[in-house]
């Protein structure tokens with residue numbers, strides 16, 4: 001179940017040690033709950049259980065890096081300059097995948113894409129992308145007003161889970177009056193109306 005040796009040279013125990021060194025205790029516990037939730041969803045929906053567990057475990061690896069480090073990587077690696085207008089919420093996934101590849105040695109593009117897409121989703125998402133996006137939102141430690149509805153939606157279908165989550169995330173961001181990253185709106189449009 002939690003044998004990730006097809007995708008990474010580090011053992012699961014070594015991965016856990018790397019994550020623990022990078023993350024607060026609460027965040028370290030969260031990534032382990034996302035790992036378990038992603039495995040469960042992959043079993044439920046017939047997706048790749050190993051990739052789901054691994055992507056769930058590492059998805060927030062870069063969450064506690066500084067803004068300065070993210071900006072430096074965006075410039076140095078010539079990522080889309082639009083990324084410079086974003087913040088940690090976006091960077092730890094989209095740019096975090098780069099750190100996961102280079103520091104943890106995970107080169108599997110399906111796993112890296114699921115990490116890239118875990119915060120803002122995407123117009124087109126694979127089953128693995130949907131699983132990580134949803135597992136992050138419904139893991140058992142989450143406690144927000146609509147979380148039980150989100151869990152019910154995820155139990156109905158992965159698509160229903162994604163749709164519920166992106167609608168709720170947009171509502172939440174608008175209520176907070178924060179800047180919405182353009183690709184977040186693209187995801188919303190695609191999943192709410194069924195097209196981009």
Ligand code: GDP
Pocket residue numbers: 060063087088089090093118119120136169173178179180181182184
């Ligand atoms: P976490 O890393 O497990 O806490 O969860 P996520 O990776 O799903 O989300 C990280 C943060 O990014 C959350 O606080 C989201 O509300 C926030 N976020 C998602 N999309 C956007 C966006 O378009 N704009 C802004 N400002 N924040 C966003």
Ligand code: FE
Pocket residue numbers: 059060063092093118119136
């Ligand atoms: Fe995250």
Ligand code: FE
Pocket residue numbers: 118119133136137
């Ligand atoms: Fe999320």
Ligand code: FE
Pocket residue numbers: 030034059060136
């Ligand atoms: Fe997370």
